[in-house]
Amino acid sequence: DTAVSQTPKYLVTQMGNDKSIKCEQNLGHDTMYWYKQDSKKFLKIMFSYNNKELIINETVPNRFSPKSPDKAHLNLHINSLELGDSAVYFCASSLGGHQLGGEFQETQYFGPGTRLLVL
Amino acid sequence: AQTVTQSQPEMSVQEAETVTLSCTYDTSENNYYLFWYKQPPSRQMILVIRQEAYKQQNATENRFSVNFQKAAKSFSLKISDSQLGDTAMYFCAFMKPFAGNQFYFGTGTSLTVIP
Numbered sequence: 511d512t513a514v515s516q517t518p519k520y521l522v523t524q525m526g527n528d529k530s531i532k533c534e535q536n537l538g539h540d541t542m543y544w545y546k547q548d549s550k551k552f553l554k555i556m557f558s559y560n561n562k563e564l565i566i567n568e569t570v571p572n573r574f575s576p577k578s579p580d581k582a583h584l585n586l587h588i589n590s591l592e593l594g595d596s597a598v599y600f601c602a603s604s605l606g607g608h609q610l611g612g613e614f615q616e617t618q619y620f621g622p623g624t625r626l627l628v629l
Numbered sequence: 630a631q632t633v634t635q636s637q638p639e640m641s642v643q644e645a646e647t648v649t650l651s652c653t654y655d656t657s658e659n660n661y662y663l664f665w666y667k668q669p670p671s672r673q674m675i676l677v678i679r680q681e682a683y684k685q686q687n688a689t690e691n692r693f694s695v696n697f698q699k700a701a702k703s704f705s706l707k708i709s710d711s712q713l714g715d716t717a718m719y720f721c722a723f724m725k726p727f728a729g730n731q732f733y734f735g736t737g738t739s740l741t742v743i744p
Contacts, residue, residue, distance in 0.1 A: 551718055553734040566731055600674060616662050616724055618732060620674035
């Protein structure tokens with residue numbers, strides 16, 4: 511059973527196109543995230559959603575729009591793709607600060623990543 | 630803003646030996662969480678170990694342990710009896726709870742285990 515899944519795993523597309531990456535988690539978590547990992551392996555948060563509401567929106571171009579139809583899904587839509595968008599995009603989820611047995615469960619569980627290449 | 634620094638871009642260790650990866654962070658918070666994640670060539674991000682700042686005892690997970698020095702804002706990872714499967718990028722991460730649970734990652738250390 512995959513805990514956090516992303517589709518597609520690989521995405522090759524032309525500049526100017528619009529594309530979406532889907533993410534689903536079956537862990538019952540309340541919070542989901544999108545990260546971008548650049549060619550130097552640096553991981554940076556893009557968005558965070560808690561119970562379908564946006565709670566983190568880092569400095570990301572407006573061409574990137576997250577959509578959360580329910581708390582198990584957080585999709586990332588990218589308009590007018592540019593060469594600099596080429597990266598690996600990771601989805602993650604966490605319980606979101608709930609106390610469980612007296613301890614906070616803040617660990618984020620990551621999906622397998624989507625490698626986006628814009629030509 | 631929180632920053633996380635991993636000063637060793639690359640390291641190598643002989644199989645069965647012990648290696649320590651360093652991580653320092655900068656924060657004015659008193660309550661926070663620290664993590665080490667591993668990213669093998671498969672690109673999957675895998676949790677290695679976590680530490681709550683309010684706990685003085687260092688976390689351990691089998692061959693993995695941390696040396697958490699809160700005053701020095703240091704959080705190093707020790708891998709004992711290194712195995713070939715430990716070859717990966719290792720990321721240190723800082724998280725302040727109730728601030729969107731945002732993770733701040735270091736730039737990573739590429740570890741190679743030599744047979």
